[in-house]
Structures are given as C-alpha cells and as structure tokens.
Amino acid sequence: MSLRIVVAVKYVPDATGDRHFDQDLTTDRDAVDGLLSELDEYAVEQALQIAETADDAEVTVLTMGPEEAQEALRKALSMGADKAVHIEDEGLHGTDIMGTSLVLAKAIKHLGYDLVVCGMASTDGTAGVVPALLAERLGVPQVTFLSEVALEDGKVTGRRDGDAASEWVEATLPALVSVTDQSGEARYPSFKGIMAAKKKPTESLDLSDLGIGEAEVGLLGAWTAVSEATARPARAAGTVIKDEGEGGKQIAAFLAEQKLL
Template sequence: MSLRIVVCVKYVPDATGDRHFAEDLTTDRDAVDGLLSELDEYAVEQALQIADAADDAEITVLTVGPEDAKDALRKALSMGAHKAIHVEDDALHGTDVFGTSLVLAKAVEHAGFDLVVCGMASTDGTMGVLPAILAERLGVPQVTQLSEVSVADGKVTGRRDGDAASEQLEASLPAVISVTDQSGEARYPSFKGIMAAKKKPVESLDLSDLDIDEATVGLAGSWSTVDEATQRPARTAGTIVKDEGEGGKQLAEFLASQKFI
C-alpha cells in the first residue's frame, strides 16, 4: 500500500517587503509579493526524501489561502510533489491558527494520510504551534521540531536537537511531524520539474466541501484577535561617543541607561 504523505505549506508575504496591517488589523497580503514560506520548503524536502526511501509513496501538498496561494503549491509541485489541494473561501479571511488547524484537519482527512509533514513555523505568524493542534484534531501522535527524520515499519523516527541534548523520538503511523531548518537544504526546482508541475492535479475546495461552518473561521470565529497595532518608529541617527579618554565610561553609562547592563 502506498505511503500517503500530506505536506502543509503556507503562502506568506515576502519577509524582505514592506509588510504592514490592513484596516481590519489583519496582515495586508495585497501590498507585498507572496511566496512559499521558506520554512515549509524544508518540510517539502523531507517529504521527498521519505518518499524516495519508500517502495511506494505519494505526496500531496496542501494550503489554505487566496487565489495567489496556488503559487506556493506550484513551487512545491515543481520540487517533486505529486498533487496538491487548495482550500480557498472568502469566509476564511482573518482566520487564526485554531481555525486554520480545523480547515487543515478536514482537508487532510479528505486527502487521506499516513504522515503529515509541516515546517517548524510560518515566516509571517511564527507561532510554531499548528502541528501540535493539527495532531490533536486528527487524533494522532505528534513528533515535532525534528532535524532528522525517517519512516520504516509503520513508524516515524526522528531526532530533536535542544540546547543541552538531543532526543530520539518515535511514533506509530499515522502521525504528524514538523521539521526544522536544520533538517537539510531544500532542493531547487529543475526546469523539467517546473514544466511537469503545470500538468499535476490541483484540487480546489471551499468550506462547504469540507462541511465547515463559516462561523467557526474568519475574524468572527477566531479565538485570538489583534486589538491594536503601532507602526515601528523610524530609525534615528543614534548617539556618537567621541573617545577623549572617557569613552569607556560613557559607553558603560549609555548601556546602563538602556538597561543592557
């Protein structure tokens, strides 16, 4: 039986762009170019390596987002994934991580899965908790923050590196995992891969297809909300200290005044 791998990816604003909030205090995604989250590229790469090591495997990439989010799917397909699912619905605007996890869980169940692979966090929200919430919704084990991962004999095994030690973790399939940016450099899509991606199937779903009530998602259904946002102040010229014998003392006083020491 084929190993069914689902990779959750996100279409995010380019971190090098001028990002800011819209009037409703959600991220203004129209004012800046978007792309596949860099941290999710590692998830795609690890899924491809797992598939290469398996006798038979199929990789589905899944995203929730607006029409432009298809660009993230195309990038993952050009890297080597086999097919994609795009969940798009106007009612999803402003959905928080809890609502997103519900939509992803329903879509993962729709696709069928043995292993769900996620990045360690998104580069816009940077919460890093979605894999754990998703596993809870699916009712399967989670093995997160892995820098090394393998699948064999119906189990997923991986290494989690901490500040003081490394752990070897194991879970029976089906399971959800997340991988870090230390898991291995993501491959670049080849020209052949880019051309092949154009012919790979992309299934489009909305909330009705997943039997999700609109009231549970969007801004109204979010468990968390942004009440206020203040634009980052412009950079100032800073303080210049001329060393005329008292430079060290002045530097220490400045650091102390800023509570650095």
C-alpha cells in the first residue's frame, strides 16, 4: 500500500494588498488578490521530499474556501503534488479555527491518510493552533513546529528549535506534523509542472459530503466573533528637522518626547 500524505493548505489574501473587513466583520476576500499561504508552501515542499524518498507515495493537497481557492491548489499541484481536494460550500463563510479543524478532519478521514503535513500557521490569521486541533480531532500524535522532518520505519521524526536548545521528536504513523519556514526553501514550479497540474485530478466536496451541519461551521457555529473593528488611522507626516547647528539637540529632544530615550 502506498504512503498517503495529505497536506492541508490555505488560500489567503495577499499580505501586500489593502486588506479590510466586510460588513459582517469577516475578512473581505473579494477586495484583494489571494494566493497559497507562503507558510503552507513549506509544508508542500516537505511532503514532496518525504514522498521522493518513499518507495510508493501519493501527495494530496487539501483546502477549504471559495472557488478562488483552487488557485492555491493549482500552485501546490504545479510544485509536484499528485491530486487535490477542494471543500467549497457557502455555509463555510465566517468559519473560525474550531470549525476549520472540524471540516479538515472530516475530509482527511474521508480521504484516508498515513501522514498529515501542515504549515506552522496561516499568513492571514496566524493563530498557529489548527494543526494541534486537527491532530486532536483525528486522534493521532502530533509533532509540530519542525525545522527538519524525515520518515523512516513507520515513524516520522523531526527537529524542533527553541530559544535555548533544539530537541528531536518522533511519532508513529499515522501522525500529523507541522513545519516552520526554516525547514527548507519551497521549490519553484517548473513550466512542465504548471502544464502537468492542469491534468491532475481535483475532487470537490461540500458540507453534506462530509456529514457536517451548517450550524457547526460558519458564523453561526463559530466559537469566537469580532464585535467591533476600527480602521487604522492614516499615517501622519513625519517631523522634519533642518540641521542649522542644533540638529542633534532637536533629535534628542524629539526622542525624549516620544519616550524613546
């Protein structure tokens, strides 16, 4: 039986764009271009490297989101993943991390898996807890925040770097890992990979396929809610100091006034 690797990825708003909230205080994803979360590119890369060292392996990329989220899947497929699964349903709008972990867990169980790979966090929400929640829902061990990961003899091992030391951790398959941006640069899709991605299978699922009720996800099922949001004020013009012999003193006075000295 082949090694089944599932990589959970996310389609996120471009961090360089002008992001803001919609009227229901959820992120307005139509107002800015989206892309595959950069931190999830590292997860795809590590999954591909593990697959390349296995005798027989299949890498499936999984995402939930609007129709445009297929762009994230195409990027992962062009990097070398074998197939993709897209969970799309209007009832998912406003889903928080608890609902996200529920949907992803149901989908991963539906697909079947030996190893689940995640990025350390998404670049929009940056909560960093979905991998742990996902492992709990799947009932499998988790080895998270890895800067190095390998698979051997039915075990996944990795290095977790802390402020003062590094530790080696391991888990027996089936298991879940999350990797950091120190795990290795993600490969660039080649032209051949981009063309091949167009022919790779993509499965579509909705809430009914996963046996999830609308009350469990979306704004209705969210455990958290944004009660108020205020736009950040426009940046004020800076203070210009003309040095006519007293520039140093003026700068020092300004820094002291700002309590920076």
